[in-house]
Amino acid sequence: MLSLLLWRAGLLLEFLILVRAVRSRMATKFPYFYGYIFCVFVVSLGLYISNEVRPDFYETWYWPTQFATLVAGCGVVLDVVEHAFGFYAGAERVARVACLAIFGATIFYVGLKAATQAELTPLAVTVGLERDLRVTEALLLVTVLSIVFYYGIALGRNLVGLIVGFGTYVGASLITLAVRAFAGPRFNESWGILQSSAYLLSLMVWTIALWSYSPQPVPVDRARLDGDYEALASATREILNSLRSYFKRTARS
Amino acid sequence: MITLIIYLLIGAGLFVFLLALALRKGAPVEGCGQEFVEARQALQTLRSGLLPADLIEGIFGRGDLEYVTAETVPEIHRMFLTERKRISLIWASRVRLEIRNLMHFHLGYSRFQGKMSLNTEVRLAIDFLVLVLACRALQLVLFARGPYGAPAIVGVAAGAAARVCSISEKSLAFLNPLGGATLPNDTGSGGATIQL
Numbered sequence: 001m002l003s004l005l006l007w008r009a010g011l012l013l014e015f016l017i018l019v020r021a022v023r024s025r026m027a028t029k030f031p032y033f034y035g036y037i038f039c040v041f042v043v044s045l046g047l048y049i050s051n052e053v054r055p056d057f058y059e060t061w062y063w064p065t066q067f068a069t070l071v072a073g074c075g076v077v078l079d080v081v082e083h084a085f086g087f088y089a090g091a092e093r094v095a096r097v098a099c100l101a102i103f104g105a106t107i108f109y110v111g112l113k114a115a116t117q118a119e120l121t122p123l124a125v126t127v128g129l130e131r132d133l134r135v136t137e138a139l140l141l142v143t144v145l146s147i148v149f150y151y152g153i154a155l156g157r158n159l160v161g162l163i164v165g166f167g168t169y170v171g172a173s174l175i176t177l178a179v180r181a182f183a184g185p186r187f188n189e190s191w192g193i194l195q196s197s198a199y200l201l202s203l204m205v206w207t208i209a210l211w212s213y214s215p216q217p218v219p220v221d222r223a224r225l226d227g228d229y230e231a232l233a234s235a236t237r238e239i240l241n242s243l244r245s246y247f248k249r250t251a252r253s
Numbered sequence: 254m255i256t257l258i259i260y261l262l263i264g265a266g267l268f269v270f271l272l273a274l275a276l277r278k279g280a281p282v283e284g285c286g287q288e289f290v291e292a293r294q295a296l297q298t299l300r301s302g303l304l305p306a307d308l309i310e311g312i313f314g315r316g317d318l319e320y321v322t323a324e325t326v327p328e329i330h331r332m333f334l335t336e337r338k339r340i341s342l343i344w345a346s347r348v349r350l351e352i353r354n355l356m357h358f359h360l361g362y363s364r365f366q367g368k369m370s371l372n373t374e375v376r377l378a379i380d381f382l383v384l385v386l387a388c389r390a391l392q393l394v395l396f397a398r399g400p401y402g403a404p405a406i407v408g409v410a411a412g413a414a415a416r417v418c419s420i421s422e423k424s425l426a427f428l429n430p431l432g433g434a435t436l437p438n439d440t441g442s443g444g445a446t447i448q449l
Contacts (some may be wrong), residue, residue, distance in 0.1 A: 094374065131260070168268075237377060237380065
């Protein structure tokens with residue numbers, strides 16, 4: 001009963017978010033995110049109807065459709081990177097390289113795991129893959145946020161809401177999937193409710209944060225330095241070396 | 254079990270970051286102009302407020318200690334040591350703060366630089382981290398051994414002060430214009446001069 005309530009509330013909020021996206025014209029600002037919500041809405045509605053009409057159909061299609069929405073969810077990170085670092089070419093470069101490294105490491109890890117595991121059932125593969133992709137999404141978000149904090153980049157209300165909402169769902173999914181894999185089938189019911197609740201919470205955050213468009217804060221007074229990163233970096237390095245030698249001598253004394 | 258712990262740690266770490274983001278006060282958006290001013294102030298503070306030889310001699314030199322030891326009662330001697338320790342800790346803390354300001358200055362510029370060297374940026378990040386930690390360590394040494402635990406500090410600090418300030422001036426000089434550009438003075442004797 002509770003899971004059905006969560007399901008219906010989720011559908012309602014997804015529909016509301018999509019309506020607001022069209023009315024406020026934000027669908028063009030965050031195309032991957034709204035694509036993801038649209039994908040989840042269609043899948044969720046289809047599964048809801050099939051659950052009412054033909055439960056066996058639901059059982060068959062749950063994991064494949066879950067995987068499709070999972071892949072679509074990775075696109076949300078692209079929206080985050082594009083908006084967060086839009087004005088900051090240097091920070092964007094660091095973020096891009098770090099994100100590519102994480103993707104590369106994930107593909108290598110998943111490939112290695114698939115090659116070394118002897119017996120694989122489709123369900124085990126899907127569940128394992130979902131967990132691995134959730135880990136990837138979590139690591140990508142942590143990396144992006146680390147860079148945002150390190151470079152002191154200001155984020156707009158829309159983007160903060162998008163990240164907090166998506167991160168909440170990813171984090172909750174990761175933790176519940178890990179516990180589910182450890183605890184076994186007895187955790188299944190709690191897992192379903194916890195994951196649905198986390199998703200509903202994310203939808204609430206998104207509904208509020210993305211109700212109207214709030215642009216990214218634009219940094220001002222940045223036009224006076226168009227190049228010469230090397231000069232800046234080497235000068236900073238010189239200062240650091242000088243300070244370091246000072247502290248070394250002080251410590252020795 | 255280890256896998257479960259790793260996944261739980263990643264999930265918990267993500268939630269910590271999200272909490273930090275949600276509680277974060279608005280990050281500065283002023284860009285380079287603001288960082289430039291702060292870097293100048295940091296250098297000024299380091300050069301004239303924290304690292305001058307006579308100031309360091311005043312804080313860490315043994316002259317005052319010898320005088321207080323010879324001329325006053327033990328109670329005043331203890332009070333003097335307590336007070337001097339407090340001052341030396343404040344000094345170390347301020348040096349650390351100014352290093353952080355210099356760090357903000359660098360990051361304030363480099364975040365806009367699409368041509369930045371990732372290798373250099375990573376090394377600088379490590380260098381900043383090491384220096385900030387070194388400052389922390391210095392604070393610990395001062396806390397544990399007192400202001401007179403490192404007697405050679407005066408000479409070293411005097412030399413380092415001159416060197417650091419000289420290099421820092423150079424590092425900021427390339428951002429300065431060669432001369433002030435002046436708007437045509439067609440508004441009479443009160444015409445404005447703008448430094449570009």
